[in-house]
Amino acid sequence: xxxxxxxxxxxxxxxxxxxxxxxxxxxxxxxxxxxxxxxxxxxxxxxxxxxxxxxxxxxxxxxxxxxxxxxxxxxxxxxxxxxxxxxxxxxxxxxxxxxxxxxxxxxxxxxxxxxxxxxxxxxxxxxxxxxxxxxxxxxxxxxxxxxxxxxxxxxxxxxxxxxxxxxxxxxxxxxxxxxxxxxxxxxxxxxxxxxxxxxxxxxxxxxxxxxxxxxxxxxxxxxxxxxxxxxxxxxxxxxxxxxxxxxxxxxxxxxxxxxxxxxxxxxxxxxxxxxxxxxxxxxxxxxxxxxxxxxxxxxxxxxxxxxxxxxxxxxxxxxxxxxxxxxxxxxxxxxxxxxxxxxxxxxxxxxxxxxxxxxxxxxxxxxxxxxxxxxxxxxxxxxxxxxxxxxxxxxxxxxxxxxxxxxxxxxxxxxxxxxxxxxxxxxxxxxxxxxxxxxxxxxxxxxxxxxxxxxxxxxxxxxxxxxxxxxxxxxxxxxxxxxxxxxxxxxxxxxxxxxxxxxxxxxxxxxxxxxxxxx
Numbered sequence: 001x002x003x004x005x006x007x008x009x010x011x012x013x014x015x016x017x018x019x020x021x022x023x024x025x026x027x028x029x030x031x032x033x034x035x036x037x038x039x040x041x042x043x044x045x046x047x048x049x050x051x052x053x054x055x056x057x058x059x060x061x062x063x064x065x066x067x068x069x070x071x072x073x074x075x076x077x078x079x080x081x082x083x084x085x086x087x088x089x090x091x092x093x094x095x096x097x098x099x100x101x102x103x104x105x106x107x108x109x110x111x112x113x114x115x116x117x118x119x120x121x122x123x124x125x126x127x128x129x130x131x132x133x134x135x136x137x138x139x140x141x142x143x144x145x146x147x148x149x150x151x152x153x154x155x156x157x158x159x160x161x162x163x164x165x166x167x168x169x170x171x172x173x174x175x176x177x178x179x180x181x182x183x184x185x186x187x188x189x190x191x192x193x194x195x196x197x198x199x200x201x202x203x204x205x206x207x208x209x210x211x212x213x214x215x216x217x218x219x220x221x222x223x224x225x226x227x228x229x230x231x232x233x234x235x236x237x238x239x240x241x242x243x244x245x246x247x248x249x250x251x252x253x254x255x256x257x258x259x260x261x262x263x264x265x266x267x268x269x270x271x272x273x274x275x276x277x278x279x280x281x282x283x284x285x286x287x288x289x290x291x292x293x294x295x296x297x298x299x300x301x302x303x304x305x306x307x308x309x310x311x312x313x314x315x316x317x318x319x320x321x322x323x324x325x326x327x328x329x330x331x332x333x334x335x336x337x338x339x340x341x342x343x344x345x346x347x348x349x350x351x352x353x354x355x356x357x358x359x360x361x362x363x364x365x366x367x368x369x370x371x372x373x374x375x376x377x378x379x380x381x382x383x384x385x386x387x388x389x390x391x392x393x394x395x396x397x398x399x400x401x402x403x404x405x406x407x408x409x410x411x412x413x414x415x416x417x418x419x420x421x422x423x424x425x426x427x428x429x430x431x432x433x434x435x436x437x438x439x440x441x442x443x444x445x446x447x448x449x450x451x452x453x454x455x456x457x458x459x460x461x462x463x464x465x466x467x468x469x470x471x472x473x474x475x476x477x478x479x480x481x482x483x484x485x486x487x488x489x490x491x492x493x494x495x496x497x498x499x500x501x502x503x504x505x506x507x508x509x510x511x512x513x514x515x516x517x518x519x
Contacts, residue, residue, distance in 0.1 A: 030351040036066060038096045059500075060351070080103075094336050101308055109339060143338075148332035153291075174252060208371050224323065237508075275292065280305065294438065369385075371513060457508045
C-alpha cells in the first residue's frame, strides 16, 4: 500500500513539473508583422535561423514576421495603399510621407505618443524633439521617425595639386572661382602639354527639391541665394526660378559656358560618365558626394592615374552680396507607422515598443547593425567595428553577411561607430591616409540652405509639363539657345505662371504655413 501511495505521489509530482514546464514553453507569444525597408535590397531577407528571431521569441515574447517592401518608392506606395484598402496593413511598416498622410486622414494609422516613454534606449539618438515634430499632425505623433541617410554629404572639391602647380590660391568668391576655373582650362594644369582639361565638371541630376540645372550647380546658385527649387523662408517663399537673383545666377553660369570652362558635355553626361571623367583627370572643380569621391574602391582609379593628385574640400564661393551655400538639405527621416488595427489589440503597441527599444540597446544595435561578433564582425584595437579577422563569406560586408543586417536602417543613426565601419581609412599609392570621413565633417560644416518641409510639397496637377518647361527653358538660356535678356526671362516666367506656377506657389505656401515649416 505504501508503495502504491509513494508511486502515486511521484507520478503527481512529475505531472506538476511537466505541466509547469509545458506552461512556460507554450507561453503565448505576441505576433508582430513588420514591413521594413531593406538596407541592401539585392541581398535577400534574413535567414530562417537568424539569431534575432530567437531573441525576439525567448527574451521579448514576440513572434516576429518580416517582409521587405519593394525598393522602388512608387511600388512601395502601391503595396501599402492596396493593403490599406483591403484592411490588411501590417502591425508596423515603413511608409513614405505622402501615403502616410493619406492613411492618417483615413484613420488607418495610430498615434504613438504613448509609445515614446516605453523606449528609453531610443530617447536620445533616435526619437528626439526634431524627429517627433516630423511626424506630428494636429498635436499628435502618428509615426516613429528613424534617422535617414547622411545629410550635407556633398561639396565642391578642387584639385589642390593643380592649384599648387599654377601658383593659385583657393578661390573665395565668384570672381576668383571663375579665374581659377579659367586657368584650369587653358593653362595646362596637369602639365601634359594637351588641351584636355576643364575648370568645372557637372552633369544634370534632378530631384524634386533640386530642379532647373540640378544639384551640381547649387554651389553657384547658392552664391546668389537661390539654391534648390524652393525658397522656404516665410518672407520670400516661392519658386527660386522666379526670384530676381536667379536671373543673375544664370548670367554667371552662362559666362562660364561661353568661356568654355565647363565641360561642354554636361547637359548629356550620365552620372557614371561624370565620375569616369574626373577619375581620368578631366575636371579641376566639381561637386561630389564624399564616399563617391574618397571610398577606397571609388578613389582607386584616380589614385592609379594620378598618385600625386589631391582633391581638397572647397568652401562654396561667396556671391555679390556675400551669400554662399553648398546647396540645400531637408530633414531626412524614415517613417514607421503603427496600424490602427494593431493598436486596438491589447498589449500590441507595448510589444512593438519593447522590440524597438531592444534594437537600440548596445546588444541589439550591434546585432542588427553588423551581426554576431566573431562571425560577421570583429572589434579592432581602437574599439571600432571591423570586418577583419572573420570568415570572408560571413563578414557583414559579404553577400551572406548583408542578409543579417537588413534591418540596420532601423538602428543606425550615423554614429562614429557606424561611419568608421562603413567608410574605413586606407593608404593611397604614395602613402597618404585617405578616406571619406576626412571630407564629411568638413562638408557638413560649410554653409548650407535648410529647406525642411519642401519635400512634402504636393506636385502641381500639371507637374510633368510644368517641370519640363522650366528645366528645358533654363538650360536653353544658359546654353545660348534662347537669348538671356531680362525681357525674354520675364516672358518665360509669365508663361510659367500660365502653366500653373503661380497657382502652385499659392497652394504650396498654404501647405507649408499649415505645417509650420516656414520660418
